[in-house]
Amino acid sequence: MTEIPQPHPENLTPIDRSHMQVSDEEAIEIVGMNKWFGQFHVLRDIDLTVYRGERIVICGPSGSGKSTLIRCINALEEHQKGKIVVDGTELSSNLRNIDTIRSEVGMVFQHFNLFPHLTILENCTLAPIWVRKTPKKEAEETAMHFLTKVKIPEQAHKYPGQLSGGQQQRVAIARSLCMRPKIMLFDEPTSALDPEMIKEVLDTMIELAEEGMTMLVVTHEMGFARQVANRVIFMDQGQIVEQNEPEAFFGNPQNERTKLFLSQILGH
Amino acid sequence: MTEIPQPHPENLTPIDRSHMQVSDEEAIEIVGMNKWFGQFHVLRDIDLTVYRGERIVICGPSGSGKSTLIRCINALEEHQKGKIVVDGTELSSNLRNIDTIRSEVGMVFQHFNLFPHLTILENCTLAPIWVRKTPKKEAEETAMHFLTKVKIPEQAHKYPGQLSGGQQQRVAIARSLCMRPKIMLFDEPTSALDPEMIKEVLDTMIELAEEGMTMLVVTHEMGFARQVANRVIFMDQGQIVEQNEPEAFFGNPQNERTKLFLSQILGH
Amino acid sequence: ATLDDVKARGVLNCGVNTGLVGFAAPNAEGEWEGFDVAVCRAVAAAVLGDPSAVEFVSLTGKTRFTALASGEIDMLSRNTTWTFTRDVDLKFEFTGINYYDGQGFIVPRELGVSSATELDGASICIQTGTTTELNLADYFRKNNMEYDPVPIETNAEALQLYNEGSCDAYTTDASGLAASRATFENPGDHVILPEIISKEPLGPLVRHGDNEWGDVVRWTLNALIAAEELGITSANIDELSQGTNSPEINRILGTEGNLGEMLGLDPDWAVRAIKAGGNYGEIFARHIGESTPIGLARGLNAQWTEGGLMYAPPFR
Amino acid sequence: MSDTHAQAAQLAFVRTETIPPAPPPVAEAGIVKWLRENLFSSVGNTLLTLVSLWAIWWVLSATMPWIFNGVWNADSLRECREILDGATGACWAVIRERWTQLLFGVTYPADSYWRPTLAFVLLFVALAPVLFPKAPRNLLPFTAIYPFLAYFLVWGGSVWVPVMAAAGFVVGYLVFQRLVAQSFAMGFFGAIAAALVFWSLSGLVTPTLTAIAPVTLEAVPSRDMGGFMLNLILGTVCVSLSLPIGIALALGRQSDMPIIKWICVIFIEFIRGVPLITLLFVANVVLAYFLPPNSTFDLILRVIIMITMFASAYIAEVVRGGLAALPKGQYEAAAALGLDYPQAMRLIILPQALKISIPGIVNVAVGLFKDTTLVSVIAMFDLVGMIRGPILASTEWNGVYWELFGFAAALFFVVCYGISQYSQWLERQLQTERR
Amino acid sequence: MASVTDPEPPRESFRLSMLLNDTRYRGYTFQFIALLLLILFMAYLGWNLVRNLVDQGQDISFEFMGQPASYDINQRLIPYDSQDTHLRAAFVGVLNTLLVAFLGCVTATVLGVLAGVLRLSKNWLVAKLMAFYVEIFRNVPVLIWILIIFFVMTAALPAPSAFRGDDPDSSMLFGAFAFTNRGVYVPRPIWEAGSAIVVAVFLASLVAVFAYRRYATKLLYDTGRLLPMGWPSLAILIVPTLLAFFALGQPISLEYPELRGFNFQDGIQVRGSLIALWFALAIYTGAFIAENVRAGIMSVSHGQTEAAAALGLRPRRIMSLVILPQALRVVIPPVISQYLNLTKNSSLAIAVGYMDVTGTLGGITLNQTGRAIESVMLLMLFYLVISLTISAVMNLYNNAVKLKER
Ligand SMILES: Nc1ncnc2c1ncn2[C@@H]1O[C@H](COP(=O)(O)OP(=O)(O)OP(=O)(O)O)[C@@H](O)[C@H]1O
Ligand SMILES: Nc1ncnc2c1ncn2[C@@H]1O[C@H](COP(=O)(O)OP(=O)(O)OP(=O)(O)O)[C@@H](O)[C@H]1O
């Protein structure tokens, strides 16, 4: 039971790490951050600095606060104590700051959350037009560019309901990219997908990583973590329990809880 | 693509095969069975003999008739042609025969189908009390016995809605066992579960297998099949296309469709 | 002031019954006609010069007073009984009486009842929301009799119940009884009992406190009554309004004196009012008189000179 | 273990050729089978069938001769009875004679009947793009114009009044477009202010315009609306007015600002807690006290105000259901993309929530449409009021109940059943879409 | 997981500019504006009211409620005559409202459940017939139904005079029930000495039925033996009461209605207006309840039936142990709001002259006193109290039966 099985990255597309350089500018800085849901202490004293260009994978058992952490970063949840600085802007309850941060940070959800009443193209141009005030024409060109990038330009005029899960998730990624964010957050982007479709989404994310995007990814896809991440963070009970680079993390986890978790997740 | 990846059973609890002997008494005998839904021919000329103590895994693409096959066995669906004999009783539209067969055969569904308005304990004692006319006290003892076996005795007084999916599925297994069936049917028992919970349910099923229960399991968990089954059946378009013992089935599938299916299912 | 409002608007808003044949009901063409309606038209003719410049607002017993109080209508001409509380407490001003009525009963002849005192224990249909309900309660209480009131919303439905035998008697103002009997299949099968159990002086009313407008309505009605007394009819009015040797006629018709000016109207006001539908007697005869299906005798409503109570104050 | 292998190996099996699908075995087919399965499958069922057959026969035998033996040509009930001469039969003549009154009331000018009729027909054209997802989109501008057109047709008067009213909306919209970029609140209130200014100014020019280009229809005051037309007017006007109010109330009730939430909750629960008839009493006898002295709101307007309040409370509840049915992820995705609250509501949440709510809204509309008959209780001459008032009070037709109420019931049934069938169709449509 | 002793989240100091920009304070700004607008609007209405009242020389006062009503009410559940106050008249009306609402709800439930279940019947004809009933009644205004039923009754049933004479046109059913167009006259029970015992026995056997059923269940639980339920229950309910009744010399007798004077006397009169209102409301609301019942039964997923069947339960037991308990949770809340609708619709009593609270307080009292604001206010208050009570009950029920979730 203590011997940890290894993730198998071999099935993912081989990766070119040449662009994936980490600068020493800080993209996100979290200091002593705490969050409560009512009386329930979800996040405890989180300290985390993400540098530009980093690809961070966050894992941990269900309920450990992974989602809450990344949702705090773009103010979908409010934190109560500590400091979060995103791209130089400190997150406070000031609306202006929140707006600034949200337009720098893209987010991809587990359940895609595409807008079902809009076409794929409209999904992608909505925010650029209304938030960035981009002219429609330009917004559509950008959208087509990113849709091409995620390999579904031909679906632009369909509705989300007509696409498969994997395609929908790729649209969701494209939609975020259309806002030209500096940082991308992913909250279990593949866990609502059928096994056949996971790969196409991971491939898209890998491509993104190769281009040097700063990424925070909550995922249980350990193959992906191993291949792409330059840091893996393990959370449990609202705390960052262990962080390390993937080789070390998978090869030689330090914490008991990490070991237990890895053995379960890489199990069946 | 033609090289078939292998299922990895190593993560499942190691198994003691000592009890798992197959006798040569017939538990189920299906001969030339056919079934139609309206004009649609779902099951075509099914011939299958299951011996007491056998663990059979049925797999196949979606819509191939797996569910329908096992639902025919306990008369949840009526077949129109051919013969099904369960534990010596032939399935006919005679109500008494149906009753006899249903009390010999337990069934576990994909979506648990626990009764949400009853506690776990009441779920387990309902049928023994009203069908088997077991005194309540005795029924509760039996129920606690099986709940202990599936490792959730402490949840006995909660309601299904308060349990996790894995726990609910284990309750569903316990509920079936409380009727002391001779044969258990499983229809994709783990496919509605989150990854972390699959293992706990599979472990329960393995334990059952070790005790020598006759089991028919529709599942895509190939690790489980490899470890537990003594026969794997592949269905497609309402027919049994291939059956073999797991080693041979996975190692050297004969039929093209089987190969294709296995490569997809064991993919990423 | 209401008078100015009406002139400015060019239309008189007049509240009438929702449908009581002879008094106020739309005919098959959808035009309102009837005894109460004629008063409205006379006022409209006097003030606006056009008897058809009236917007009729049909009102139930319940809504009539609020409609008047709130200014939705300028005057109410809807067989409304002049009572102390309505005048004093509800703050309205009755501007005269155009019909002296009293509450009576109608019963089928086959019942063999000839007096209201024999109605002990009867079911009595009654249109709810009127003073009749109170009179009925008082009458039976006074005579120590039991009865079973069957209240119903509209006159038509009350009659239906009465005709089907759901009640033994129907009570309402005697004028209404006569009007209703006229619509029966066999009017002769029904008797109106001799007892009149209440005084029901009916007349138009306006809001309290606007005396100028009250005067206009009051004297328009009086002009109609006086016209009958003085023999002014729609037939001879054109001729008479050239001038006569009767000073009072001249004063009414505006050829002498300045009564119209005092009212805030022009001298011809009464001429137009009378031309609109004739004098009081003509109006009565056309809508509810003996030659109509309703067939009411003048009775109390005859001129004082003929033994009735119609007595217009002098125009001077 | 070895024996397991041995046995399984024995059973090893590969199918090389596929069995083609075959038709199902022929059970006894046709009508006999259907009858047996659906009507006479057991003793109890047979009994039920027989009882039902008897009930159907009983009802039909009582009504059919009456209906089909009816008299169509007569001038009064008496004449009907003479013609029938003791036989059972309806006196349909009343419907023939009072047909226009039943539909348009007593006082609507007869030579203008085509106007409300045309407005009614156009209503379907206007509603089509809203109600049928597949209807041509380019009808939408017509939908926007329709309210003004319908007003002009039904009420008449100078065409410039509705034109100016519409222009006010256009001005408001243009201002909104201009200002919304800065902030929604600014756009919203700016638009309202602009429209108000425009309307007050247009009040001055309308008479001039009318004098220059006198495009007018005979003006008909609201008081002259009656009959089934009044029911339809009240129904459509109140439902359409109550939609925006209902949506605002629903959003207010969902809000996390306690005061706003409680204002909405109290309003909604108060309105839903009292019968419509008491609200009509309010319109009838109380509302006047709360309006500035001497303001003469006519009754139909007061009734529209109260019914609109009534309907908006119910619609608010329906829309709230629609809002609640949206997954939280939609709100979050909108927020994560940087949309602010008004944008998220307008672009993402409401379009979806309203779509889900359409069947519910249609149900409210049907209920409300039926409830418009209640205005007869406060002496308005809607269809029921016409019957109970002028027609039954008339000498000729006093006593014709069945025919008139039967006619009214049939009219309402056709409309309401039609609408509810539509709503069910839509619900099915939405269900398949969601899948 | 998290210990409760963790420090509370800290607070930050307040700056004025936060009123518009800060997510935490923006809300207060909006609410303040909303409240201000509301207060202004209310003040405007109030000011108009005051001015109107002053202009018309009126006031608001509830004194009139203490004055004699001076009208009669034909159906009184408590003693009342025309000298009693308006308040008492209103109260008579309230009781009449509650009476018709109660009768209506009971009947509507019976009709609705029957129609709802039958609509799911496998019998095609019955299912179609019930669908027909539901559609016809749902889609025509209840006011029209009330009027139709009322006029049907007055037109179709004989007047009491038809019962008169040696060879009457109509006669009473069993000599005990008279169906007339004034209503239905039924015998009135007369309670003599000893009747209390019979009633007591009856109540006791009611309790006994429940006891028996409990015992039967317990026996099943203890020993696995299942006693029959239906016939024994019925027997326990009826037999002791009958025995007591005859043993005590028939202490309860019936007073039959009898035609004397203009009307039937004695007995109990169920007025035509009550019957019309009652049936119209019941049939109309029943159609809605039928839909709720149908939806409730269909809401229980097919998987539940299958799971129960797979456990070997028979169809009847599946219905009573698995489907019904779950369907009821779904059915009862909408049915309760149908009750609420029925109660509110009972205010249409006025159309047939049934003297409910809308007919007394909101009708004659309002008319005779002209106190519109006060009367309508009291009327609304009454209905509001009723509906708040019903919703409170519904919430209690919902909370009680809510399925336990995580
Ligand atoms: N809105 C909320 N209100 C109260 N508690 C919440 C809320 N959202 C999450 N929680 C609780 O906070 C804890 C952390 O939740 P979170 O969703 O961040 O976990 P997670 O690590 O993402 O889990 P998973 O892998 O299941 O997504 C959980 O115990 C959850 O129940
Ligand atoms: N009640 C039914 N009526 C008509 N067709 C049905 C019914 N149930 C199943 N079918 C059809 O029968 C075929 C076989 O269904 P079945 O559920 O047995 O497939 P399966 O192999 O279990 O698929 P899955 O892996 O998706 O569960 C499918 O095409 C399905 O659409």
Ligand SMILES: [Mg+2]
């Ligand atoms: Mg999460």
Ligand SMILES: [Mg+2]
């Ligand atoms: Mg299946």
